[in-house]
């Protein structure tokens with residue numbers, strides 16, 4: 001368990017290995033990830049990863065998701081914060097290979113205290129591989 005520091009914007013980097021995962025694994029077989037591994041979600045609708053993001057105050061923030069998609073097709077995901085949809089079918093376009101990582105961003109709203117940020121696969125292909133999220 002990491003020691004959380006409550007900062008106003010909830011800013012920080014939250015890695016794959018800190019995620020709670022429903023239907024998926026932490027893998028290391030594609031290069032370029034940070035930390036210990038990346039999240040490989042099951043190729044199934046509804047597979048998800050979520051992180052706890054503490055914030056010292058209610059705030060608007062940006063959420064960056066570092067991912068790889070080695071297929072030729074989008075791997076869309078729903079993004080929720082505290083159970084409320086922040087994005088429906090947010091696009092994770094092809095990155096050119098499983099060892100080529102990119103970042104996609106969206107705005108989110110945080111409350112004071114512990115926030116739950118969840119990304120959920122919306123198709124039977126599952127999501128992209130996820131290395132980390134950054135809140136800023």
Ligand code: GCU
Nearest residue numbers: 030040041043098126127129
């Ligand atoms: C390959 C790749 C995995 C990826 C999977 C997928 O098996 O090695 O890392 O998660 O494809 O299509 O999701």
